[in-house]
Amino acid sequence: MTVVIFHNPKCGTSRNALALLREQGVEPTVVEYLKTGWDRATLERLATRTGVGLAGLLRKKEADAEALLDAGADDDAILAAAIAQPILIERPIVETDKGAVIGRPPQRVLEVL
Template sequence: MNVVLYHNPKCSTSRNALTLLRERGIEPTVVDYLKTGWDAATLQRLASGAGVGLGGLLRTKEAGAKALLEANASDAAVLKAVLAEPILIERPIVETDKGARIGRPIERVLEVL
């Protein structure tokens, strides 16, 4: 099974999700999205795979993300903001052939394994 972890190594929840996967014998492809950034196709695929709109991927603890949600921003506005500021996306996100899940709580990643 192909498993991709969209990861922020500075985030303890993201690190714990990586540990959880490895404890189950899964070595995911790790994408440090703060270094690589996002692209529109990946974000739309993750939102669809997680069963949420683009706004559902936003990290509400980030002021910019919170402002977008409070303004009921369009998907186009969310996409533009996230492409400019990758930190606005929640972490970690795990993607497999079964879909995608935001790992909060981290046990949610097990749903797509």
């Protein structure tokens, strides 16, 4: 099974989710999205596979993400903002053949193993 974690190594929750995967014997492909950035296709796929939509992928603790939500931004505006500012997307996100989840709390990543 292919396992990908969209990871921010500075985030404790993201580090914990990665450690949990490894404890389960899984060595995921680690995508440090703050370095690689996002593309439209990946964000749209994750929004669909997690079932939360693009607005649901936003990290509400980020002021710019909160402003987008407060303004009722549409998907195109959310995509443009997330591509310009990768930090706006919640972390970690784990994607496997079974689906994708936002790993908050980290134990949620077990749902797609």
